[in-house]
């Protein structure tokens with residue numbers, strides 16, 4: 776049964792995924808699978824399979840309404856009550872959910888990462904620990920250009936256009952203000968070894984407490 780949910784937020788390409796995955800991979804090699812799981816907020820982008828592909832590219836993916844946060848809250852509540860959930864799998868190339876889902880078991884500690892997890896009060900209340908990855912926006916843009924071209928089927932023009940029209944303005948409107956809700960602000964994102972080790976240490980301590988109380 777899930778007892779603790781840790782949210783990792785920050786700008787797109789700030790290093791959230793690298794930070795969360797490093798913690799998850801390193802701990803998973805040492806603890807039972809029932810102790811730790813990881814979920815991405817991106818999996819909860821709304822399904823757009825009913826829209827023609829050219830309309831999908833016009834969606835504002837950096838606004839909270841782009842996400843089905845209601846489903847995410849439902850899933851987190853299910854995990855807390857001991858039920859497994861089928862998390863959608865998002866296809867960035869097609870800008871919609873794929874046909875498959877990923878089964879996530881109610882691990883004692885769940886890590887979740889995403890840009891807008893703290894923008895919604897009901898969702899925010901689900902999190903026991905909240906971290907904000909604070910990376911300068913120009914660094915995020917450089918990383919995003921490289922990643923989106925290599926991994927998400929994008930061109931430099933499309934990344935630049937989207938960055939100016941939605942990514943940057945939505946960051947200032949919705950993401951940056953969420954820093955105030957964070958318990959810890961992490962610099963140097965996915966490569967901050969001290970911060971990674973501190974979170975791993977905290978998870979181990981939580982697991983000891985939860986397992987003793989079971």
Ligand SMILES: Nc1ncnc2c1ncn2[C@@H]1O[C@H](COP(=O)(O)OP(=O)(O)O)[C@@H](O)[C@H]1O
Nearest residue numbers: 787788789790791792793918922963964965966
């Ligand atoms: N501290 C860092 N130094 C160098 N590259 C990084 C760092 N953090 C992340 N990256 C790289 O930047 C890209 C975006 O990082 P990612 O973790 O996917 O960001 P996010 O999940 O916040 O969108 C990836 O290619 C990742 O390997």
Ligand SMILES: O=c1ccn([C@@H]2O[C@H](COP(=O)(O)O)[C@@H](O)[C@H]2O)c(=O)[nH]1
Nearest residue numbers: 786787788817836837867870871890942
């Ligand atoms: O279909 C889509 C869905 C999302 N995006 C962009 O992705 C980022 C969020 O993902 P990160 O891994 O945190 O970067 C968001 O800024 C959206 O603009 C997209 O381009 N297309």
